[in-house]
Amino acid sequence: MKISETEMEIMKIIWDKNGKVTTSELADKMPDKKLTTISTLAGRLIDKGCLKSEKIGRSHVHEYEAIISEQEYQAMQTKEFVKSIYRGSAKSLISALFRDEAFTKADIDEFKRFIEEQE
Incomplete structure (x- = not known):
């Protein structure tokens, strides 16, 4: 599932509110x-299973x-990013970050x- 940049504006408003948001509240936060x-x-976010x-x-x-x-969402997108860009290797991602x-x-x-806590 991929959320567009504009759809993400809506999700961020709803996530920040941490509850229900009305159409008019969204309109107030998105005057443009x-x-x-x-x-x-x-409606697209509902179809995608996000709202x-x-x-x-x-x-x-x-x-x-928000349903998600x-x-x-961050975890799903991170996994997809590592899978598509680094062929599923988190080690390659970390190596690239260290190199740069x-x-x-x-x-x-x-x-x-963090690693010690995970062990």
């Missing part, structure tokens, strides 16, 4: 988007709630502690 665009994007929706009363207002957490000096000494120490 039309209500119809927000509804279309939310669920409940209509409020007889109005056209919906409440949206931000951490679950993306880690500070503090990062390396934290990473070592």
